[in-house]
């Protein structure tokens with residue numbers, strides 16, 4: 001059996017003239033959170049549907065928990081949980097009734113059912129509210145319950161399509177913590193899509209970036225940030241005008257220069273030194289108060305990858 005939770009080889013799928021996925025190959029090790037990042041319509045949901053065996057690929061192969069997606073879709077669905085576009089919850093039923101219904105669908109024995117539901121609702125902080133109808137709940141609470149639903153049958157791999165979309169920052173952070181705990185304490189693998197790059201940076205051990213059906217990069221958030229090349233400078237001071245920024249952009253050391261809030265951000269090309277930029281700015285009449293050095297964020301690395309692709 002494969003040691004990877006997921007493995008794809010040249011996976012491709014089109015819908016009419018639209019090539020939704022083109023020769024995508026990646027691996028997801030077990031017991032990590034893997035982030036699948038890409039703009040709208042880039043092929044993320046199509047990938048999840050292919051991995052769950054809900055769609056047939058036109059070409060290529062995929063294995064999920066060692067099972068082939070073409071021939072063993074049933075085994076895959078038995079061992080995976082999924083939270084896709086819809087929560088799958090019944091609004092007129094209570095949290096307890098919802099989970100009990102799904103536990104029966106999964107044929108959990110009665111004694112285990114009660115115990116499993118109590119433990120999941122307890123872990124997600126919903127036990128006290130178990131008898132309330134879900135229709136009156138906030139989006140964050142419903143989302144948590146939907147995660148509990150997806151976990152009922154103790155899946156080894158969980159697919160989540162934008163799990164924190166529409167949640168307030170506190171609810172999103174709480175759900176992230178729950179997911180991290182699930183991976184750490186129970187060894188579950190989580191495959192999630194998100195448009196929130198800082199969330200991916202915090203939560204995911206590895207990420208893949210996809211655009212127009214093609215895989216642009218796979219690695220840890222740190223690796224992707226480093227691939228961005230040189231250093232980033234955040235320069236605070238007076239006299240940073242458009243003319244200075246334009247002339248800075250002409251310099252060979254500079255990959256990108258832009259004003260952000262009250263300061264100037266300069267991305268250097270690989271192996272370029274910050275000292276040359278600082279003395280250039282001084283000569284151009286800028287009064288520098290502070291220079292901070294750092295690396296680009298995952299969001300910037302993501303945007304650069306997409307720009308380079310164009």
Ligand SMILES: Nc1ncnc2c1ncn2[C@@H]1O[C@H](COP(=O)(O)OP(=O)(O)OP(=O)(O)O)[C@@H](O)[C@H]1O
Pocket residue numbers: 015018019020038039040041042043044045046047
């Ligand atoms: N069932 C379908 N029929 C026709 N076209 C489809 C179908 N499913 C997906 N597509 C097309 O395939 C491409 C990829 O769609 P997909 O839903 O996988 O993107 P996504 O990355 O999940 O987007 P989003 O972030 O907006 O959810 C899009 O151009 C989409 O219109």
